[in-house]
Amino acid sequence: MASKFILTTTIAAAALAAVAGCKGPQAAPDSTATATNSPIDVSTIVKTRKANFKDIAKSNKVAKVALEASTPDFPTASAAAQAIQTDAGKIVGLFPDGTGPAEAPKTEALPIIWQKNAEFKAAADKLIAAAGTLKTAADAKDLAAANTAMAGIGAACKGCHETFRKKDK
Numbered sequence: 001m002a003s004k005f006i007l008t009t010t011i012a013a014a015a016l017a018a019v020a021g022c023k024g025p026q027a028a029p030d031s032t033a034t035a036t037n038s039p040i041d042v043s044t045i046v047k048t049r050k051a052n053f054k055d056i057a058k059s060n061k062v063a064k065v066a067l068e069a070s071t072p073d074f075p076t077a078s079a080a081a082q083a084i085q086t087d088a089g090k091i092v093g094l095f096p097d098g099t100g101p102a103e104a105p106k107t108e109a110l111p112i113i114w115q116k117n118a119e120f121k122a123a124a125d126k127l128i129a130a131a132g133t134l135k136t137a138a139d140a141k142d143l144a145a146a147n148t149a150m151a152g153i154g155a156a157c158k159g160c161h162e163t164f165r166k167k168d169k
């Protein structure tokens with residue numbers, strides 16, 4: 001059973017990079033790295049992904065406030081959209097096997113994430129795409145398009161939460 005708590009070094013590196021606030025792209029999964037397993041605290045992964053979602057929520061708020069200002073602040077909205085896109089790109093990598101509710105009591109992640117992983121990835125891709133649409137609209141200083149993109153982002157959050165996150169809150 002201990003193997004459940006052993007994650008590959010690839011995942012450990014990705015998680016630690018996320019902990020360090022690294023904004024760079026994650027290392028591509030490297031199957032050769034599984035030869036040396038290093039133990040990593042499941043709770044660290046869960047904390048890291050929760051913090052990533054909090055960052056996403058903060059950026060979403062920043063974009064909303066920027067666009068609702070009497071003079072819309074498009075550069076701020078654009079930067080926030082970029083941040084959402086970068087953080088959304090980290091989501092899937094922060095849900096490695098062995099970090100579901102069976103192993104991590106504090107997670108709100110549902111087991112279906114690992115059962116329907118392609119759908120989960122598609123839900124994350126929707127957010128990446130919606131954030132890209134917002135960035136394009138903000139860079140074009142097109143308020144109507146930016147507002148439509150914000151609705152798309154909201155739908156991407158909601159769509160994923162409805163299926164993949166515990167509903168009791």
Ligand code: HEC
Pocket residue numbers: 046049050051053054056057060091106107108109110120121123124125127153154156157158160161164165
């Ligand atoms: C691909 C799926 C997915 C998308 C897209 C997504 N979320 Fe989540 N979100 C989750 C899951 C799963 C959790 C539960 C994580 C856990 O508890 O381990 C979560 C948790 C959260 C949390 C709670 C973090 C905490 O501290 O416990 C917040 C806030 C949040 N999401 C906001 C958002 C917002 C805002 C968006 C859209 C801009 C969004 N999420 C998009 C799946 C998603």
